[in-house]
């Protein structure tokens with residue numbers, strides 16, 4: 001079943017005085033099935049953040065369509081956007097985006113508080129998630145008292161607690177050391193196995209090699225994609241690395 005459909009997406013940024021314009025995305029179309037785990041890669045400036053911002057409904061495309069469960073995300077009224085994001089999407093960022101003055105538990109509860117859920121409902125949902133993520137013992141600590149890996153697992157718990165249709169992750173391992181990176185990638189694989197759909201933008205070949213499919217963007221266009229199938233993370237790493245070399249050296253798809 002298709003969860004997300006991106007059709008002919010185009011984004012042109014024009015400077016404030018209209019003097020010049022940059023075409024950040026030119027004709028991007030792809031779809032994501034429910035339960036997929038997809039990574040998006042591309043060189044700096046290729047359009048990844050622009051794409052993610054549009055999928056996150058933080059920005060609007062110049063033209064094209066994005067459908068979630070067959071419904072247009074582009075035409076959602078401005079005043080309904082934050083509720084849409086909260087109800088349907090989960091976010092994991094490079095720099096965690098936790099509130100410093102909130103405990104770990106309150107950070108995780110936050111989207112449910114905004115949804116008006118009762119304390120009982122929140123606690124009921126919290127338990128299995130924090131157990132799975134190994135953060136039960138730190139729930140009453142504050143973000144500055146825990147490690148980067150624990151902060152990111154808190155962010156994942158906050159994303160999961162609303163049972164989102166889609167998790168959008170922006171460079172989620174970017175601020176983590178290698179051990180915390182391994183832990184996070186393991187968690188992503190586990191929650192994906194349980195059915196969570198994940199879309200992750202990353203520069204990390206290692207992170208992307210855990211995904212089931214990798215999309216490559218070059219100059220605002222979809223350049224290539226690799227399905228993992230049954231190959232190992234190491235073989236996937238090599239395939240991704242080869243594709244990035246082709247992109248960096250300006251080669252074509254068939255070279």
Ligand SMILES: Nc1ncnc2c1ncn2[C@@H]1O[C@H](COP(=O)(O)OP(=O)(O)OP(=O)(O)O)[C@@H](O)[C@H]1O
Nearest residue numbers: 013022023024042043044045046047048049050051
């Ligand atoms: N707000 C903006 N105004 C004008 N141009 C922009 C704006 N945001 C991005 N761009 C341009 O659009 C293109 C795509 O940028 P984008 O940030 O999407 O790339 P990226 O692949 O995410 O890069 P990075 O990996 O460095 O984050 C670039 O040429 C960039 O300079």
